[in-house]
Amino acid sequence: MRLLRSVLFLLYMVVLTPLYAIACLLVFMLLNAHQRWSMVSVWCKLVIDGARVICGIRYRVIGAENLPDRPVVMLSKHQSAWETIAIPALLRGPQCYVFKRSLLYIPFFGWTLGLLKMIHIDRKQGPRAFASVIRQGKERIADGSSVVMFPEGTRTPTGVTGVYKSGGSRFAMATGADIVPIAHNAGRVWPRNKLVKTPGLVTVSIGPVISTAGRSNDELNAEVAAWIEAEMRRIDAAAYPSDTPSASGVRATSATTSAVTPTVDATP
Template structure:
């Protein structure tokens, strides 16, 4: 009875808190975007500071209205200079988090996003690296060229190898772009796992109280063959992401994904070992 009551309270808080946060998100984003349009002619770093301020406002709104915070693990692996961060992607939260820890990040994103009015203008002005997924080898060359330029400025390059958000405990095939960056850029590739989808799911208007864990891991050793690099990167990220999903669902048992994660973990535990 008490357990059902706590679930009800948790769900009620999530619904009310999400409604309030969504209002704040829409309203403050409209104000922030207006300011960013005004700042477009200014130097990039001025615009980046405005984006960073917007990101921090979203963090505090989540924390105050919903009780949703985050925890960084493996901070010792965060590079002070140029580095490529290959990160799991489960939530809209992931798209602005790196502004909380870096002053001038450069995101790798699909070309279509840079064509969105206003948002695309800001992304391009901030130095986002666009990728034409249908462009083949020539598109990869352009992406690598742009990434090298950002890295030469000692910037953090953020890439989502799957190219889309996934539910906790699931994954998509990793795209070849990350392998091109690994082999052709003189910068460490740092795997990043997280469990943000437990609390702010893809295409979900409901956010939930809890603590997102984002973990930075040791850079992938240089000199690996493409196939070996891709296999190692995927195993490291996906294994740790599943562990973080399991941990989060145990610490916050009222999340909607708890049963889903439990089934995934149980099936993984029962799978035969080669």
């Protein structure tokens, strides 16, 4: 039954995405950047609601009151493609992602993405890539958009603590924006590179604002990693049967050991 429902959801996506992308391409020229984002967030809502109806993937958001009415840098746990779609649908305000330039070449999805004010990163540029990310980030935040990043860089399996790269905290410090950490357990229902989706409840937990003023990069990165991993053990304790928030084995890289900018890894 799960396989059948997952195949039906895949068919739903195959039909929905090209049609919605064509609609976006036709009307985007009439819309400003924030209106374009709002239109895309509707597609995101249609996807996660389609997953809820077809696959039984329910969701809830706790801590939404922690999101301030100003642009911030959202640093999120990364377990699946679900959160890359759900964050725009569930969290208020215009947002933009830092993503690999190669995503622009995905038919329909990438073409639409290219018409949004996102932050592109070309890793072939080496050290210059991060300078470009900072420049674009300052422009997006000044324009009123929050920036979403995944400090682990790639998706980690349920119950696994990834290495928290310093790019997210460095970015926040360079742009002058505060940080909002996000934890969730989407990997339980939408595992990486798996066709079959599992019915269940995804809990998205929004943490308190972490101020970047007067802080060191190492301190910020460690605080973000500690909050997310402690919260993971609270909302998904079964995934960490022999672990506790105070002994979670969080690994966070320093600015001197990692210059990698966290990006979206959003393949199904």
